[in-house]
Every structure is written in structure tokens, then in C-alpha cells.
Amino acid sequence: MINESKYNLIFLFAGSNCSGKTSYMKFLEGKPFEDSREIKIGIDMSKFRAQSHNMNIDVKIFRSPDSPKECFSGKILRLCYLPIGVLLFYDPEYDWSFKNAQSWYENTKIVCPRKTVFYLVKSKSDISNQNVPDEEAIEYARLNGMRFYSMSVKDNIGTAEPFQDLLDDITSKLMNGDIIVSEMPTTQEILTTQNTTNNKCLLI
Numbered sequence: 001m002i003n004e005s006k007y008n009l010i011f012l013f014a015g016s017n018c019s020g021k022t023s024y025m026k027f028l029e030g031k032p033f034e035d036s037r038e039i040k041i042g043i044d045m046s047k048f049r050a051q052s053h054n055m056n057i058d059v060k061i062f063r064s065p066d067s068p069k070e071c072f073s074g075k076i077l078r079l080c081y082l083p084i085g086v087l088l089f090y091d092p093e094y095d096w097s098f099k100n101a102q103s104w105y106e107n108t109k110i111v112c113p114r115k116t117v118f119y120l121v122k123s124k125s126d127i128s129n130q131n132v133p134d135e136e137a138i139e140y141a142r143l144n145g146m147r148f149y150s151m152s153v154k155d156n157i158g159t160a161e162p163f164q165d166l167l168d169d170i171t172s173k174l175m176n177g178d179i180i181v182s183e184m185p186t187t188q189e190i191l192t193t194q195n196t197t198n199n200k201c202l203l204i
Contacts, residue, residue, distance in 0.1 A: 006055040014064040015089030016100035020123025023153040052171040085166045086118045092130040118146045126152040
């Protein structure tokens with residue numbers, strides 16, 4: 001069928017409170033922007049169908065909790081079934097938010113499949129009080145093989161690119177055979193596979 005989905009992909013939006021991940025998830029769902037600074041507890045999940053390289057892609061996005069205590073136990077990643085794509089968000093007004101994004105990366109890459117793709121996203125590019133220099137964030141992204149994006153959901157600036165580019169990047173890797181889709185392996189099977197010398201990864 002022409003409307004059949006080619007892939008079913010899982011993503012994670014991670015970052016501190018007020019880092020913009022919830023606003024961006026709502027943007028992708030087509031919902032209006034809400035200026036809220038409420039601390040989020042637990043995991044939110046969104047499902048929708050996207051397009052990449054002229055193919056239908058079923059997407060499932062998990063939004064991380066804000067509390068660092070919930071972040072690094074591995075429980076979050078097991079609940080997310082190990083994402084194949086991760087957007088790391090930070091608020092440029094706060095240095096601690098940027099450090100939180102770095103902590104997310106360092107802890108998430110340990111348990112994710114080897115070929116999981118990470119992008120770094122500066123949200124709230126519209127604010128004037130920015131205490132995290134772009135040069136520092138760009139250099140961190142470069143050193144860790146990530147792309148860097150700057151956007152504002154509030155002003156709808158640069159919002160389309162981060163997720164669409166991530167989706168296109170992963171879809172290209174799937175089409176080229178750099179990523180191999182398996183049949184719903186368990187978390188332990190994924191962790192075991194990523195510790196082998198195989199350069200491919202498992203995707204669920």
C-alpha cells in the first residue's frame with residue numbers, strides 16, 4: 001500500500017527543565033506555543049507519521065523527565081526501548097542547563113545502540129540574556145560528532161530543521177545499510193549486541 005509506513009523509529013528529547021524540549025514536541029504535533037516553566041515529572045510520549053526521502057515514517061518520541069535523579073539510572077532508556085535518535089536541548093540563559101545536556105549525552109551514549117545519532121539544540125534563541133557562548137556549544141558538538149542547531153519555538157525560527165534533519169540522517173543510514181532494523185529485540189539483546197565488534201546496530 002502506498003500509505004504504508006516504511007520504518008517505525010524511536011527518538012528521545014532530553015534536557016533540563018525549561019530547556020525547550022516540551023515546546024518542541026508540541027510544535028511537531030502542530031500545537032500552539034505555551035510559555036510555561038513548570039517542572040515536568042515522568043515521561044511524555046508523542047506518536048505521529050512523518051516523511052523522509054519520500055517515505056512514510058512512523059515516529060515515537062519520548063520526552064525525558066526534568067529531574068536528574070530520574071535521568072541516569074537507565075530506567076528511562078529501558079522505558080524508551082533505546083532511541084535511535086536523540087535531541088539534546090539546553091537553555092542558553094543558564095550554564096547549568098548546558099551542563100545538563102552534556103550529562104545526558106555522556107550517560108545516554110553508554111546504553112544506546114552504537115549508531116544512535118545525537119544532535120545538540122540550543123532552544124530560545126530569541127532571548128537576549130544568553131550566558132552560554134555559541135562557540136562553546138558548537139565546539140562541544142563538533143568534538144562529539146554532533147550537529148548543532150539554534151532555534152526558537154516561540155518565534156518559529158529554525159524549528160523545522162533539528163528533527164527533520166535528524167530523521168533524514170537516520171533514514172539515509174537505514175537506506176545505506178549503516179543501520180540495521182531487527183525484530184523487536186529485548187533491551188538485554190541490544191546491550192549485548194552493542195558490546196560486540198559488529199559495526200551495525202539494532203533498532204526497535
